[in-house]
Amino acid sequence: MQSETFRSPRGIANWLDPASTLGIMAVAVALLMIGGHFDLSAGVLVGTTALTVGIVATELRQNLWVAIAVALLVALAIGFVNGWLVTRTGLPSFIITLGTFLMLQGLNLGLTKLFTSTVSVGGIDDVPGYAAAEWVFASKMQVLGAEVRVAVLWWLLFTALATWVLLRTRFGNWVFATGGDDVAARNVGVPARRTTITLFMTTAAAAWFVGTTLAVRLTSVQANTGIGQELIYIVAAVIGGCLLTGGFGSAVGASLGALIFGMTQLGIPYLRWDADWFYFFLGAMLLLAVLANRLVRRYAEAARR
Amino acid sequence: MSTPPTTPLLELRDLGKDYGSVIALDGISATVRAGEVTCVLGDNGAGKSTLIKILSGVHRADRGELLLDGFPVSFGAPREALDAGIATVYQDLAMIPLMAVWRNFFLGAEPTRGRGPFRRFDAARAKETTRRELAAMGIDIRDPDQPVGTLSGGERQSVAIARAVHFGARVLILDEPTSALGVKQAGVVLRYVAQARDRGVGVVLITHNPHHAYPVGDRFLLLNRGRSLGEFAKADISREELTRLMAGGAELDALAHELERPTD
Numbered sequence: 382m383q384s385e386t387f388r389s390p391r392g393i394a395n396w397l398d399p400a401s402t403l404g405i406m407a408v409a410v411a412l413l414m415i416g417g418h419f420d421l422s423a424g425v426l427v428g429t430t431a432l433t434v435g436i437v438a439t440e441l442r443q444n445l446w447v448a449i450a451v452a453l454l455v456a457l458a459i460g461f462v463n464g465w466l467v468t469r470t471g472l473p474s475f476i477i478t479l480g481t482f483l484m485l486q487g488l489n490l491g492l493t494k495l496f497t498s499t500v501s502v503g504g505i506d507d508v509p510g511y512a513a514a515e516w517v518f519a520s521k522m523q524v525l526g527a528e529v530r531v532a533v534l535w536w537l538l539f540t541a542l543a544t545w546v547l548l549r550t551r552f553g554n555w556v557f558a559t560g561g562d563d564v565a566a567r568n569v570g571v572p573a574r575r576t577t578i579t580l581f582m583t584t585a586a587a588a589w590f591v592g593t594t595l596a597v598r599l600t601s602v603q604a605n606t607g608i609g610q611e612l613i614y615i616v617a618a619v620i621g622g623c624l625l626t627g628g629f630g631s632a633v634g635a636s637l638g639a640l641i642f643g644m645t646q647l648g649i650p651y652l653r654w655d656a657d658w659f660y661f662f663l664g665a666m667l668l669l670a671v672l673a674n675r676l677v678r679r680y681a682e683a684a685r686r
Numbered sequence: 687m688s689t690p691p692t693t694p695l696l697e698l699r700d701l702g703k704d705y706g707s708v709i710a711l712d713g714i715s716a717t718v719r720a721g722e723v724t725c726v727l728g729d730n731g732a733g734k735s736t737l738i739k740i741l742s743g744v745h746r747a748d749r750g751e752l753l754l755d756g757f758p759v760s761f762g763a764p765r766e767a768l769d770a771g772i773a774t775v776y777q778d779l780a781m782i783p784l785m786a787v788w789r790n791f792f793l794g795a796e797p798t799r800g801r802g803p804f805r806r807f808d809a810a811r812a813k814e815t816t817r818r819e820l821a822a823m824g825i826d827i828r829d830p831d832q833p834v835g836t837l838s839g840g841e842r843q844s845v846a847i848a849r850a851v852h853f854g855a856r857v858l859i860l861d862e863p864t865s866a867l868g869v870k871q872a873g874v875v876l877r878y879v880a881q882a883r884d885r886g887v888g889v890v891l892i893t894h895n896p897h898h899a900y901p902v903g904d905r906f907l908l909l910n911r912g913r914s915l916g917e918f919a920k921a922d923i924s925r926e927e928l929t930r931l932m933a934g935g936a937e938l939d940a941l942a943h944e945l946e947r948p949t950d
Contacts, residue, residue, distance in 0.1 A: 545806075548809075549806045549807050549809065550805070550806050550807050551796040551798060551807055553807065554785075554789055554792070554793060554796055554807060555793075555794075557782065557784070557785050557789065558782050558785065558789075558793050558794075561782035561783065561784050561785055562782050562783075565776070565781065565782055566782065566793065566794070567764065568742075568764055568774065568776060569768075569793050569794040569795075570764065570765050570768055570794035570795065571793060571794045624784075628782065628784045628785070629784050678784070680836075
């Protein structure tokens, strides 16, 4: 059967690849969701950073590492603005980041056209610094005869790091508290605002990492990169056990969510089913996950009187 | 207690606070001494919450003075009040329900070990301390890893009180700790209030229930529509008088008269 290929090292490497870039984002988005917020601009921000890397490197003729550093600053600034607006106004992050999402979508297209007169940036591999950047962001390794991309390693590393931060640092405790009840958290002295802003900046930094990976890997970037992905990140985090209401979830769960996503995405063509069914399965998994999460919450909040 | 120290821990002198043109609080004076319970009693809208907010650093007073150990203070943030040793336990907002008891216990004051990027939350010590401190207050929590949401209302309040005492609170402000509880649970909480008092903490107990306030209180501040009806030592007021004053005294008499069956 086809599933033989699916289970072979090469097959595994195949579905690990989409899971890895999605997983890096899902882990960051999970932290943000545990902290009680959404970031709808996370997907388009991947495009923004990839385009920034491309434009600064090829149009402004800078070293690729300079371009990557500029993209990081841009991402952190956007993350800061998201977090600052959310904590300042008290409006739902859903609305605030929907605003930044739409603005960035327009900016991505407008600025790309302004610089290149087309809707894409290319030739990133002709820029000085590419070899080193390729080694960090897009190298390939041979594992059991299969070609595995370095993004898989980064994904594992980030998952481990996020888990450690969540469970074993003061900041992690503050993330759970801010998402659980930000007023109560502030009352006992948790810097809830700073925690929220840091989480938005972390999500933006993850978007920068994935954006840079895409730019270096593909060497050309379309202006519409990343649009629509923001919901996939949230779906992966929710399948992995994050509550939509905040205060509960895990980085490992979000990574498993991304893994399930990658397996389904490639499993369906392997089974020679119509790929159109993919979104049906995704939606069904999301519903099941939300129902399961609700049970967890009920258990935890059922006060015995 | 029998020998009150010369300087009260906390002294309120003619405190007042306005929200726009509304006078929320005016001319409030009271004292809080170490090892004593000062009860603040008042009906809904009497200004109890405003008073808590001033004491706990959420708002600044517009008039009057707040003295800590005899020195005037003014808190701009809850953190400042906490650092000065004034801890507040809010009615519903004391704990994060989805977090484990030990995580809640150390929230905002997590013990750490290691240095630089390896500085981490010392979970083992936090769990151990939580269990020991709760046991010292006579609180039996089966498992410090269980989420606070699975505790009863009384247990939650008790954990919050133990937490404040552990972190060296000299003044403990309790906002309606018994209002949402049944008779038995309320008794449990009042016992921990007495425990905290016996450990030398100055307790401010805010309540609208004179039956909860009287047995544990040493002095009573009565509020009505933002103004003080006076501060009484326990020796100067009986439970009946306290109840009568609380219930609105003359107002209630008039109401009773109005509601009487017409006799013909």
